[in-house]
Amino acid sequence: MDMKKHIALFISLCLAFSLQAQVLPNFGGERAGLSTLSFLKNDLNPRSVALGGASVSLSGDGYSVLSNPAALTDIENTTLSLSHLVIGAGIHQSLASFALPLNNKVSALALSVNSLNSGEMEERTEFQPTGTGRKVFVSHMASSLTYSRKLSSVFNAAVSLKYIYESMAEFTNHYMAVDVGFLYKTDFKDLKFAVMVQNFGGNSTLSKNEDIPVLFNRDTGINLGANTVPTVFSLGLSLVPFKQEKQSLMAAVQLNHPNDNAENLRFGLEYELRELFYARAGYKLSVAHQSYPTFGVGIRTRVGAHPLMFDYSINPTQYMGFQQSIGLRLALNNDSRSEER
Numbered sequence: 001m002d003m004k005k006h007i008a009l010f011i012s013l014c015l016a017f018s019l020q021a022q023v024l025p026n027f028g029g030e031r032a033g034l035s036t037l038s039f040l041k042n043d044l045n046p047r048s049v050a051l052g053g054a055s056v057s058l059s060g061d062g063y064s065v066l067s068n069p070a071a072l073t074d075i076e077n078t079t080l081s082l083s084h085l086v087i088g089a090g091i092h093q094s095l096a097s098f099a100l101p102l103n104n105k106v107s108a109l110a111l112s113v114n115s116l117n118s119g120e121m122e123e124r125t126e127f128q129p130t131g132t133g134r135k136v137f138v139s140h141m142a143s144s145l146t147y148s149r150k151l152s153s154v155f156n157a158a159v160s161l162k163y164i165y166e167s168m169a170e171f172t173n174h175y176m177a178v179d180v181g182f183l184y185k186t187d188f189k190d191l192k193f194a195v196m197v198q199n200f201g202g203n204s205t206l207s208k209n210e211d212i213p214v215l216f217n218r219d220t221g222i223n224l225g226a227n228t229v230p231t232v233f234s235l236g237l238s239l240v241p242f243k244q245e246k247q248s249l250m251a252a253v254q255l256n257h258p259n260d261n262a263e264n265l266r267f268g269l270e271y272e273l274r275e276l277f278y279a280r281a282g283y284k285l286s287v288a289h290q291s292y293p294t295f296g297v298g299i300r301t302r303v304g305a306h307p308l309m310f311d312y313s314i315n316p317t318q319y320m321g322f323q324q325s326i327g328l329r330l331a332l333n334n335d336s337r338s339e340e341r
């Protein structure tokens with residue numbers, strides 16, 4: 001394909017996915033709370049958190065399994081990535097991913113596990129608001145298998161198949177979802193365009209052998225209903241407007257259209273010094289209760305001959321305080337400082 005065909009294909013994909021979406025982030029807040037499995041929307045990429053979530057068009061790293069798997073072909077060596085997000089109220093969420101380049105870096109395969117745990121909670125009911133004396137737990141887990149491939153020198157595509165398990169006290173749920181990502185690269189200031197559909201699937205519901213035993217003023221208990229999963233359509237671009245031999249500045253912007261909330265915009269800046277230190281900042285527009293800038297840093301070091309990247313970010317929120325995210329990326333058998341950011 002020549003350049004014109006690539007551009008036409010990318011624009012067609014954008015129009016196909018966004019046909020039903022509004023353009024400005026003014027409406028849609030009334031949809032909040034309509035989906036289940038909302039842990040799938042939490043950003044477990046510390047670099048992305050620091051950039052305000054503007055990560056769909058970034059260069060590939062181990063966290064691309066969530067941000068945009070189409071970028072995984074940027075990885076030059078086998079990469080192990082770990083991250084941990086402190087959500088608040090004793091709730092923690094973690095990600096572990098393993099990415100392997102294939103076919104002389106034409107394609108890549110990745111495995112990842114995304115898990116959330118509430119910790120021990122006191123069971124409370126409408127008639128025993130101080131607690132029943134019983135302890136309950138909430139846990140979520142999503143395991144994904146991802147395949148990414150270069151369709152040409154400038155166009156990448158990827159798909160992730162997710163198995164999701166949900167447990168709340170004695171109630172459980174098993175579910176499948178799909179992520180699809182596309183990435184288009186140009187030679188103008190490292191300009192990239194990206195499109196991603198995350199968590200595409202049908203309705204999901206908890207299940208139990210019998211219904212919920214709430215019999216006050218009722219003949220039977222309450223049956224659990226089905227809800228949609230939090231599908232998010234993302235469209236973004238990034239470029240490097242300033243670059244010198246020892247430093248550079250990257251800028252990114254992203255539009256998110258979730259099926260369970262208002263459309264929103266994300267903006268991010270990343271300053272890189274000698275490919276050893278990274279300072280990041282971002283901002284979210286039209287995201288409820290998150291009206292403060294985000295911040296973060298990245299530091300490159302090494303363990304023997306293996307480059308090790310440390311990422312840390314802070315996301316200030318109105319009600320949940322400062323949500324902190326920390327991550328480690330280890331590239332195996334790579335002694336080059338040009339390894340992915």
